[in-house]
Amino acid sequence: MAEALARISQIDDLGMIQIRADLGRAGDAIAEAAGLALPGQGRVTTDGSRILGWMSPDELLLVLPRAEAAQALAALQDALSTEHALVLDVSDMRAAFRIQGDKALHVLMKLCPADLASMPQDGLRRTRAAQAACGIWREPGGYVLIGFRSVADYLRGLLQGAALPGSQLDPR
Amino acid sequence: MLTLTCPCCGVAAEETELHAGGEAHLKRFGPGSSDAEFEGYLFARKNPRGVHFERWRHAYGCGKWFLAARCTATLQVFATYSAQTPYPPAEVVAAIRAARPDWQPDWTETPTTPAESPNA
Amino acid sequence: MTQTGPFRLSSGGRLIDRAYPLPFRFDGRQLRGLRGDTLASALLANGQMLMGRSFKYHRPRGPIASGAEEPNALLGLGHGGRFEPNQRATTTPLVGGMATTSQNCWPSLTADVGAVNSWLYRFFPAGFYYKTFMWPRGFWKHVFEPVIRRSAGLGKAPTEADPDTYEQAYAHVDLVVVGGGIAGLTAALDAAKSGKSVWVLEQTPHFGGRTPTDHADGQARVDALIAELRAMPNVNLRRNTMATGLYDHGYLLAREALADHDPNAGIPRQRLWRIRAGHVVVASGALERPLSFAGNDVPGVMLASAVRDFIGDYGVAPGRRIVVVTNNDDAYRTALAALDAGLEVPVILDARSSAGGALPEAARARGIRVLTDAAIAGIKGGQSVEAVKLCAHSGSGEVTETIEADCVAMSGGWSPVVHLWSHCGGKLNWSDTQSMFAPDPNRPPTGADGKAMASCVGAASGDLLVADATGAAAESAIMPVWVMPTHATRKMKFKMFLDFQNDVKVSDVELAAQEGYHSVEHTKRYTTLGMATDQGKVSNINGLAVLSGALNQPIPATGTTTFRPPYTPLTLGTIAAEARGELFQPLRKTPMHGWHQAKGAYWEPVGHWRRPYCYPQGAESHAEAVAREIRAVRASVGTLDASTLGKIVVKGPDAGKFLDMMYTGMMSTLPVGKCRYGLICNENGFLIDDGVAARLSEDTWLVHTTTGGADRMHGHFEDWLQCEWWDWQVYTANVTEQWAQIAVVGPKARVLLERLGGMDLSAEALPFMGWAEGEIAGIPARVYRISFSGELSFEVAVPANRGLELWEKLHEAGADLNITPYGTEAMHIMRAEKGFIMIGDETDGTVIPQDLGMSWAISKKKEDYIGKRAQQRSHMTDPDRWKLVGLESLDGRMLPDGVYAVAEGVNGNGQRNVQGRVTSTYISPTLDKPIAMGLVRHGPERMGEVLEFPVAGQESYKARICDPVFYDKEGSRANG
């Protein structure tokens, strides 16, 4: 039997911090506290370990090793203490999946209406996977997809189903 | 199925990623308004055949509301623009006029530039 | 090669592979075809011309076409869950071992009892179904219903679940060419050279369209194009992919067949492509039209193009002696192909007064007899063609000669396939010279930018020859022929079929016109013309031409019916795709879901969440389980998984002001550390959600919503913040899933939590309607002292990843306290015992807080809140509005949910007037009696009055109006 289109695995050790603020005014402070440059619209910045993603004109998501979340939360809250801002630990409310392999894009193309093929290398796209909201960015060898924790089983089922061996999207 | 470009995040989103919110630029009437004013605010909608302004939320996306100027008959999209404006801004009016020279705005106030928003 | 059937030609057949015979079954008979055959070609090779029965008269039907337009040869394929009715034999590739059955016939295809219908054809005229309903009732019931029941429905639906899988995929493509014929391939190459991403969708397994069959060096031309396209990285060639519809803004749906009828492939059977196309090039070719002559439905009468496809593509002879009848040059190709294959062509009947083009000359040169001003007066034969009766086309059908034949190849000209062009508003022009509706390039379907989103090339554009790509020589003009012969008698018209599947004849359309049906859309529905599964591909143009003739108006004045997707039927499986079984909907699970499951929870769907309704033990009924849970909570302690409740953080300098607008009550004055219950209305004044808000800090609130309300209320908040008060400084975040929330409820709740340790939960440290932050059992927690049951109650929120840990620790520590997990039904009953309202029970979108006696939750001081102005409208302040009360059943029976209380008199419709209805009703295990709440006119002023609730088939229920608080009226239990 042929191999699955991609290897699907759940990532359990991610921390996530939601930041809402006036990015124009507070961007520098956020960048410094997060340890990453401020991403442009629809992009992420990363140092290989942490990712700072642009979620909306006034929202960022810092994704980092879970062990660093508490400290980063404190640093960001401190950096934004004089700003009108909202900084929250949202590590527990999400499920994250790694989609790795040559045909990882095919798996996502079966589930998401977004044009992921033309997403920039450092892009972040919020869309839906079938009936559930999700966010997607690239990592070496594939993609990361995040969604809500309550639908983790649903997302896993979708991804595994879409990765069915032999179901690649190439013309036949 | 429509595709609209969200002006808040730049994404060309398809209709299934969006949530429709009805007519745009309604003026809210609250306590102290007359029955007629309140009725108009609550119930009267233009429902035109042709140029129309409507609210959309990029629900499976950045979560922001934005406005679209669209032809209800041909589905041509003249512009999408910030929700933080009481009237379509001048460039939106110009884009509509470029495609529909005979169309006239039906509001009398001067279009204002989008107000400064702390969220913008 | 007799092994694959007596009608297999000894040579030829560009699509078949004679080295690979394939066995298959048809109506139980074992037959053989070849790899590359369609089911139709394999059946024809075996001499099986009869493939089905028509819908209304059960007339014998053979294939008339060779492609997607086939209306007759519809078979049932497969067994059990894989059985699929109405599959076109002409487009179904033959698979070894395939089991196929004919439809609409009993007891057998050749001896069908239902064919009696055809003797009654005078009773089934146009509009039969409409007219019949006006006939005497008895006649309907005893005579017609049994007949209709037997004929109604086409094929049979499978009764088992489809075991195959399906999928969808999204693509974003600059330019999509629909149709892999020579025009489409040429257009694709042009576009691809400019660097655009280009997809070519071909519905069949083969590229090239008609060109290889119809033009001498056609295959070479196609092969060269394919080779060039395959070498381009920006080109994507897809076979077996049917574009089914073009929708707004370049949204193109296409079905790719991956493993049709090959269940062993282990991959999805079909894939539905959801393509966003920058531009669509419609290269879908043209379809040949039948001619309307008497007997044109006898099996063996086929489209001329189909006859030569079966000969050239599959090496199959549809007949040995083929009469060609035409009004154009193209059909002469069929005569030449038949001759090349060694078949006889006794005559070509050309309706035109002269036939002088290159093709007719070539036919004459080969010795074929060509008659002009010639037509068919009738066909001899019932289940197959035996002979053809000739007449002059310009006459009224006097038979001049009878010629033996077993096949008739007819051509009434060609119609461009304009479906995709037309789906989204592309307009057509009628061409008198070509006798066709062709796309008007000046009135294309337009896209988001207002510009054309589609264009047509090749035959689809009306350029039937595509001479610049095929090198075809010019042909002489077609002569329109809508009825053959011109002055056919009424009797002949009764045998001229327009819609072969639905048995709609020329006479039916003429009758409809005579009866006043002048609109083509009305005529379609009245006669069922074009309502067959081919959706008028074969019948449409002929039908509207006949209608135009009957109405004495030009064809463009009649116009076409609307072209609607899908181009060919889609199986529901491709539309559902992955959304079936476990993945039918996103099922939301709390962090404790697995625990509930393991404890045998009976689930209640709440939105997409699954919440335990109750936890039955042993042989307990649900009602018994619920009663046990409630008694345990009220006696000791229970836990409810409240994680699904919405939790929204609202923060900012203007957060208090904002929440004062969102809630009917005052939230800005709530002290830090306290909780307050609040109501949310919409701008219509109606109550839409409720919940407890806690003030976390000077500028931060956490508001709870109902389980179903979290996303809706978050959206509602964001709507007002973004679109109305965008200068207010407020941020919101929906953190519902960040927290697991456990309600620890009952007189022993505090005792239990204190055992886990970590926080001071005494009444002094944490009074009712207060909240505190700390640790419980070493887990960071926020504890809200709020109660929805009337008992001492703590709602404990911990990070979701630790929810299960806390839940298990509670159950471990509370074992000796008879700690009992309880579900939503116990929660509902306990709140009803306390007279608390439930959104969705006491509210239905037309109820305002004032109706529920909740004026206490509405601030009188505030100038404004969402819904306030609406609540001042005269209808809202009407003293006659129904108001919330409790209801006590008089006879001990539980009131049915939703029943109405009747009042004196009747309304304008003669129905009893009503004065109230039941909104919640339960048996209270605590009080051991039925309790109910309801909305009753002037209810609160009518305490003690008895209302009557009639229920059909039962003795009326009677209930006394009472206080809705049934239990612990003084509210002392919540204080522990």
Ligand SMILES: [Zn+2]
């Ligand atoms: Zn957006």
